[in-house]
Amino acid sequence: MSQTRSTPPAPSPTLFFETVNAYQRTAAIKAAIELGLFTAIAEGNDRTAAIARKTGAAERGVRILADYHHRLHDQARRPLRADA
Numbered sequence: 001m002s003q004t005r006s007t008p009p010a011p012s013p014t015l016f017f018e019t020v021n022a023y024q025r026t027a028a029i030k031a032a033i034e035l036g037l038f039t040a041i042a043e044g045n046d047r048t049a050a051i052a053r054k055t056g057a058a059e060r061g062v063r064i065l066a067d068y069h070h071r072l073h074d075q076a077r078r079p080l081r082a083d084a
Contacts, residue, residue, distance in 0.1 A: 028068050037065060 032038060040054040048066065052059040 025072060028065065028072075032065055032069060035062075035065070037062065037069075 035057055036055050037051065040051045043054070045051045045054050048059050048063045051057075051066070052062045055062065
């Protein structure tokens with residue numbers, strides 16, 4: 001019986017990038033919770049300046065964090081497309 005060795009698949013950076021992105025998502029969620037971002041929005045603060053005042057954070061930081069969460073939300077809602 002002859003044994004044929006198959007070559008292992010080429011290394012892929014996919015696992016690395018998925019891990020890094022997961023870490024970033026987790027850190028962003030943690031920051032938003034600790035800051036009170038979601039609570040401030042739920043209380044009706046719908047402008048960056050109002051959220052910044054409510055949370056005591058810098059307006060620029062609130063905008064960046066809120067934009068990141070908005071982008072995550074949009075990605076989660078987008079249906080997957082089949083690769084051709």
